Amino acid sequence: MGMTISQKILAAHAGRDYVEPGELLNCRLDVVLGNDVTAPVAISEFKRLELDEVFDQNKIVLVPDHFAPNKDIKSAEQCKLMREFAGQYGIKNYFEIGQMGIEHCLLPEQGLVLPGDLIIGADSHTCTYGALGAFATGVGSTDMAAAMATGEAWFKVPESIKFIYYGELPPWVGGKDLILHTIGDIGVEGARYMSMEFTGEVIEKLSIDNRFTMANMAIEAGGKNGIIQADEITLDYVKKRAKRPFTIYKSDPDAVYSEVREYDVSKLEPVVAFPHLPENTRPISEAAGVVLDQVVIGSCTNGRIEDLQIAAQIMKGKKIHPEIRTIILPGTQQILLEAMRRGYIEIFIEAGAAVSTPTCGPCLGGHMGILARGEKALATTNRNFVGRMGHPESEVYLASPAVAAASAIKGKIAAPWEV
Numbered sequence: 001m002g003m004t005i006s007q008k009i010l011a012a013h014a015g016r017d018y019v020e021p022g023e024l025l026n027c028r029l030d031v032v033l034g035n036d037v038t039a040p041v042a043i044s045e046f047k048r049l050e051l052d053e054v055f056d057q058n059k060i061v062l063v064p065d066h067f068a069p070n071k072d073i074k075s076a077e078q079c080k081l082m083r084e085f086a087g088q089y090g091i092k093n094y095f096e097i098g099q100m101g102i103e104h105c106l107l108p109e110q111g112l113v114l115p116g117d118l119i120i121g122a123d124s125h126t127c128t129y130g131a132l133g134a135f136a137t138g139v140g141s142t143d144m145a146a147a148m149a150t151g152e153a154w155f156k157v158p159e160s161i162k163f164i165y166y167g168e169l170p171p172w173v174g175g176k177d178l179i180l181h182t183i184g185d186i187g188v189e190g191a192r193y194m195s196m197e198f199t200g201e202v203i204e205k206l207s208i209d210n211r212f213t214m215a216n217m218a219i220e221a222g223g224k225n226g227i228i229q230a231d232e233i234t235l236d237y238v239k240k241r242a243k244r245p246f247t248i249y250k251s252d253p254d255a256v257y258s259e260v261r262e263y264d265v266s267k268l269e270p271v272v273a274f275p276h277l278p279e280n281t282r283p284i285s286e287a288a289g290v291v292l293d294q295v296v297i298g299s300c301t302n303g304r305i306e307d308l309q310i311a312a313q314i315m316k317g318k319k320i321h322p323e324i325r326t327i328i329l330p331g332t333q334q335i336l337l338e339a340m341r342r343g344y345i346e347i348f349i350e351a352g353a354a355v356s357t358p359t360c361g362p363c364l365g366g367h368m369g370i371l372a373r374g375e376k377a378l379a380t381t382n383r384n385f386v387g388r389m390g391h392p393e394s395e396v397y398l399a400s401p402a403v404a405a406a407s408a409i410k411g412k413i414a415a416p417w418e419v
Contacts, residue, residue, distance in 0.1 A: 002252025101332025111241030133230030175210030184281030298329025321411030
């Protein structure tokens with residue numbers, strides 16, 4: 001019996017030739033990730049072990065990005081703790097302000113996560129790296145602490161759901177719309193503890209930035225991981241960044257899936273998720289007209305150069321609605337630099353947007369974009385739970401950069417072709 005990509009990666013890292021869903025495995029890890037919210041707890045637990053060293057100074061990555069640049073004294077203390085730990089234990093991949101970015105944009109850019117890797121991160125959106133053909137999943141801080149000590153973690157081999165996308169993508173429809181449409185179809189628990197394998201002719205043509213967006217939101221359907229088979233598009237991105245060898249895995253033709261779902265995307269409209277769940281989706285034709293107070297373009301979901309390109313294309317020569325606050329957060333310093341070189345930053349500022357240094361900031365209600373009672377925001381982020389971006393009586397709508405840019409100009413949720 002054949003295996004899926006996810007099964008093969010777990011088997012290889014457990015020293016096994018074959019594994020099947022439901023098995024419990026102890027696996028060696030390629031990358032262990034923490035941020036300024038989760039790493040301090042892991043560091044505290046690690047120090048209780050009274051070890052002189054971590055398992056591998058090159059395989060631990062620490063990125064202060066959630067409340068950084070530091071928003072208050074507590075966040076400053078959190079980052080200071082990370083900085084001191086990285087120095088004490090010789091952590092090579094610690095990214096300070098000025099070098100850091102939003103972690104799930106930064107690690108692929110730096111070549112730290114690669115096809116065939118097994119990656120855990122104390123952040124639920126660690127599943128982003130599945131876009132490269134890696135098995136990547138979020139864990140708790142205690143698991144991170146144990147992994148920093150041993151270089152291993154335990155896994156239950158997940159069942160897999162195969163998602164097949166076919167047809168031609170309509171204009172202004174991309175990865176964000178595909179994954180929102182999928183979550184709207186199966187629900188926020190539809191793939192609970194399952195591997196979501198994205199395939200089909202649409203995925204094969206999809207850019208790497210769009211693939212990152214899709215894998216990033218697998219967790220919003222309850223997925224253990226999201227994964228896309230590495231191909232030439234992947235290799236074009238990875239080869240110039242990789243700092244070590246990697247292995248490409250492919251699902252066997254006779255691999256067993258718990259379910260196969262197919263989507264003809266030819267008539268798919270841009271999708272908007274209404275409050276207060278990512279599954280509460282509507283096509284733009286049914287969503288247009290909701291009056292907004294704020295638009296956020298960025299995050300680990302849609303803060304990459306292609307996202308900014310789309311937003312700039314729509315905003316060029318136009319003005320943001322006078323009653324809308326628009327915040328744009330490039331995912332990394334390199335993305336910010338590239339956006340400057342291409343003239344996108346000038347377009348955003350002339351349109352009336354505020355452009356930030358890389359930070360998770362408003363996505364989790366951290367800082368730089370908190371909502372007041374009764375306010376409504378449309379964001380290219382990944383979650384719209386109650387109080388996610390501020391006051392419990394505020395509302396968050398999720399959409400693509402194209403819809404976000406158009407909405408910023410119109411002052412209400414709008415289709416890209418309306419501006």
